[in-house]
Amino acid sequence: MATRDSLTKNQSKVLERLEAAAGPLSAYALLDRLRDDGFRAPLQVYRALDGLIGAGLVHRLESMNAFVACCGEHDHSHAMTAFAICDACGRVDEFADDDMAHRLSDWIAATGFSAKKAVIEFRGICAGCSDKG
Numbered sequence: 001m002a003t004r005d006s007l008t009k010n011q012s013k014v015l016e017r018l019e020a021a022a023g024p025l026s027a028y029a030l031l032d033r034l035r036d037d038g039f040r041a042p043l044q045v046y047r048a049l050d051g052l053i054g055a056g057l058v059h060r061l062e063s064m065n066a067f068v069a070c071c072g073e074h075d076h077s078h079a080m081t082a083f084a085i086c087d088a089c090g091r092v093d094e095f096a097d098d099d100m101a102h103r104l105s106d107w108i109a110a111t112g113f114s115a116k117k118a119v120i121e122f123r124g125i126c127a128g129c130s131d132k133g
Contacts, residue, residue, distance in 0.1 A: 007051070014048040015057055015069060023090025024066035059094065061085065062115050062119050068092045080104055082116045086126035093126075 014077065015032050018025060024073060025033070049067055052058035057070050061083060068083075080091045080101040081132045084093040108115045 001024075006055075007055070007057075008048065010039070010044055010048040011051050011055075013039075014045060015052055017023055018058060018067060020070040021068075024061050024064055024068045024085075024092060026066045030067070059083070060119075061092070061121060063121050063123065068094075080120065082120040082122065084122045084124070084126070086129055086130065088125050088129040091126050091128070 004012070004015075013034055014030060017030055027042055027049065030045050030049075031039055033044055043078075049058060051058075053060060058067050059081060060067055061071060064085070067086065071092070077129065080096070082095040082100070084095070086092075105115075108118075
C-alpha cells in the first residue's frame with residue numbers, strides 16, 4: 001500500500017478534494033474543483049484516481065459512479081468492502097470485515113464463480129437524517 005509521501009502531485013490534490021468533500025464526487029466534479037490547480041482533462045483525474053484506488057486510499061461507489069476517500073484504518077488485502085450511502089445527505093460509511101469477506105468468498109466459491117472483487121452498497125437514510133424527519 002502506498003503512503004501519502006509516495007503520491008504524485010495530482011494524486012495528492014485529488015485525495016485532498018475527496019477528503020474535504022461532504023459526499024462522493026464524480027470524476028467530472030473533481031475536475032471542476034481542480035481546474036485552478038492546473039487540471040484540464042478528465043484523463044488527469046482518472047489517472048490519479050486509479051493510483052489512489054490501487055493504494056487503498058480511495059473507493060469507487062459503483063451505483064453512483066463516484067469516488068470517496070477511504071474513511072477507515074483497515075486492511076485492504078481482502079476484496080470486499082461494504083458502504084452505507086445516505087440518499088438524503090450523501091454521507092458514506094465504510095465497513096470491511098474479514099468474517100464477512102470469508103463467508104461471502106466461501107459462498108461465491110461454492111457456486112463455481114471466480115470473483116475478482118465485490119462492492120456492497122446499501123442505499124437509504126442515515127441515523128442523523130432519520131432523526132431530523
